[in-house]
Amino acid sequence: MSIAISVHNLTKRYGDITAVDNISFEVKQGEIFGFLGPNGAGKTTTIRILTCIIKPDEGKATIMGHDIEKEPLQAKQIMGIVPEMSNAYIDLSAWNNLMLIGELYGVPKKQRAERAKRLLEKFGLYDRRNQLVRDFSKGMKQRLILCMALINEPTILFLDEPTSGLDVESAKIIREMIVELNNTGTTVFLTTHNMEEANKLCHRIAIINHGKIAAIDTPEKLRVKSSGLQSIEASFDYLVNMDDLAKIPCIKQVEKMGDKIKFYTSDTNEALNRIMDYARSHGLKIITLNTLAPSLEEVFLKLTQIKNGV
Amino acid sequence: MLSTTFFLEQIKRSLAIAKKDIQIYYLKGPVIVFGLIFPLFLFLAFTIGRNLSAKELFPGFIGMVVFFTATSVGPAILPWEARSKTLERLVCSPISTWAILFGDILASFIFGLFISLVPLIAILIIGVEIMDLVLLSSGMILATFCFASLSVLLSVYPPTDIPSTVMMLSSLIKFPLVFISGVFVPIEQLPEWGKIVASASPLTYFVDLAKCSVNGISYFSVPVDLAVLTAFALVFLISSVKLHERFLPKRFS
Ligand SMILES: Nc1ncnc2c1ncn2[C@@H]1O[C@H](COP(=O)(O)OP(=O)(O)OP(=O)(O)O)[C@@H](O)[C@H]1O
Ligand SMILES: [Mg+2]
Numbered sequence: 001m002s003i004a005i006s007v008h009n010l011t012k013r014y015g016d017i018t019a020v021d022n023i024s025f026e027v028k029q030g031e032i033f034g035f036l037g038p039n040g041a042g043k044t045t046t047i048r049i050l051t052c053i054i055k056p057d058e059g060k061a062t063i064m065g066h067d068i069e070k071e072p073l074q075a076k077q078i079m080g081i082v083p084e085m086s087n088a089y090i091d092l093s094a095w096n097n098l099m100l101i102g103e104l105y106g107v108p109k110k111q112r113a114e115r116a117k118r119l120l121e122k123f124g125l126y127d128r129r130n131q132l133v134r135d136f137s138k139g140m141k142q143r144l145i146l147c148m149a150l151i152n153e154p155t156i157l158f159l160d161e162p163t164s165g166l167d168v169e170s171a172k173i174i175r176e177m178i179v180e181l182n183n184t185g186t187t188v189f190l191t192t193h194n195m196e197e198a199n200k201l202c203h204r205i206a207i208i209n210h211g212k213i214a215a216i217d218t219p220e221k222l223r224v225k226s227s228g229l230q231s232i233e234a235s236f237d238y239l240v241n242m243d244d245l246a247k248i249p250c251i252k253q254v255e256k257m258g259d260k261i262k263f264y265t266s267d268t269n270e271a272l273n274r275i276m277d278y279a280r281s282h283g284l285k286i287i288t289l290n291t292l293a294p295s296l297e298e299v300f301l302k303l304t305q306i307k308n309g310v
Numbered sequence: 311m312l313s314t315t316f317f318l319e320q321i322k323r324s325l326a327i328a329k330k331d332i333q334i335y336y337l338k339g340p341v342i343v344f345g346l347i348f349p350l351f352l353f354l355a356f357t358i359g360r361n362l363s364a365k366e367l368f369p370g371f372i373g374m375v376v377f378f379t380a381t382s383v384g385p386a387i388l389p390w391e392a393r394s395k396t397l398e399r400l401v402c403s404p405i406s407t408w409a410i411l412f413g414d415i416l417a418s419f420i421f422g423l424f425i426s427l428v429p430l431i432a433i434l435i436i437g438v439e440i441m442d443l444v445l446l447s448s449g450m451i452l453a454t455f456c457f458a459s460l461s462v463l464l465s466v467y468p469p470t471d472i473p474s475t476v477m478m479l480s481s482l483i484k485f486p487l488v489f490i491s492g493v494f495v496p497i498e499q500l501p502e503w504g505k506i507v508a509s510a511s512p513l514t515y516f517v518d519l520a521k522c523s524v525n526g527i528s529y530f531s532v533p534v535d536l537a538v539l540t541a542f543a544l545v546f547l548i549s550s551v552k553l554h555e556r557f558l559p560k561r562f563s
Binding site for chain 1: 319322323325326327329330333334394395396398399400401402403404405406559562
């Protein structure tokens, strides 16, 4: 597969803050690529660089082979963009917003109208097409913005937290749309801090924190690979001393969760043996014992905490 | 890259920008106030009781109308767009900065031209004789474009997103300009220093042109008026594009 987005040593500083710190990655054509990170990690800054709104201080990026600094118009022509801040024209109707964006992308008149109708119908806005966007709810605005992003039938779709602040239903419509578009070949680059969303949607995820990429892989591999993060959940018939449990070799951390105890380890096999030894030597009966792959959330917290120096 | 088809395609996108500006900004309060109401009262304040004929008043009046209407929309657009976060949407669309600005200038131009037609038609209806209507019309078109370019230039600095700030600041430049441009006092009657100051204002040349097309008498001569207006228009247009290209990214970073 060919490369849709390629980023080399991209850096962007705001005064003393390095919002994006020397990041590099590639997104393949046809992929849904997730940018996952806490507030202020540099997700929006990265998207704004890739969509040619701001210039990087250092580094280079290409969109379908078009250098974003040397050929910004060609790069922009094939992108669809759902920015972080909702920004349709509130003084224009939904229809006129779509027509304007269509014209800015040079979509011929007839096609423009056809696509606008199809998109508005799909997102349940067609009946409201002549209403000013001023009167739209947040969810309706977001759906309109998605329509605006799709009017040029983009090869690559950028979405900056497309579902944040939306209700379950609106978020679901947007996620389904992303998957559908991807099935027809659109490459998707999305940022989110919703773990579940990233896990369900993305083929690959980059975890970004303090402007740096902490990890980059498939959701499944991120879970498995992140060492020290497999966990074992056990419950015993008696109350046990947590301090004692924490002293078991090869257990990194213990946590009491209701009547269960969660052990974090890098070596599941060894840890299981040790826990059983412990139970036997203390005359405890093991009631339940499960090994768990870490949730993406745990991977995320772990990786972002390392960088925070916690 | 700068092929004809590319250029024409971008101009087409400029038209989309202008259409959007017309739909949104023509009816904004500050545009109406600074573009129509202020200059009207200013003109009334200076002419009532001076007992001048319509023919004598017309050149100064048309000068003010063209100047204020053509500069009323332009300064507001960019700060307004920056504030409502629509500027970011424009900047990530495949349209060059110059084409965005050209669209804004066009919207300003059309506003100025249509409103200036009102006094022109009115004066023709009440029967004031205009010696050279072609000269007057072409002068109006040229001057309106020149002032529309100036108006977009006025929103370059400061890169604020508060429309009324820009409107206020641009009024600080616009109002004094009217007083030095032969609108109220004919340029012949100004002292020597006044004549020098007046010759620095583009409006002076349009008022002079309007006078000449009404009664055939001009201070600078028609070719000079036309040449200077064209030169001002080009300077405003080019510096507007160059400066916005430089300062626009600063609005985002
Ligand atoms: N225009 C700006 N001026 C100064 N600092 C900025 C600017 N934009 C972003 N930053 C800083 O850069 C860092 C990264 O910001 P960015 O908006 O990219 O984060 P994010 O990952 O999108 O966060 P969120 O999840 O809150 O949207 C932050 O520390 C932010 O304060
Ligand atoms: Mg963000």
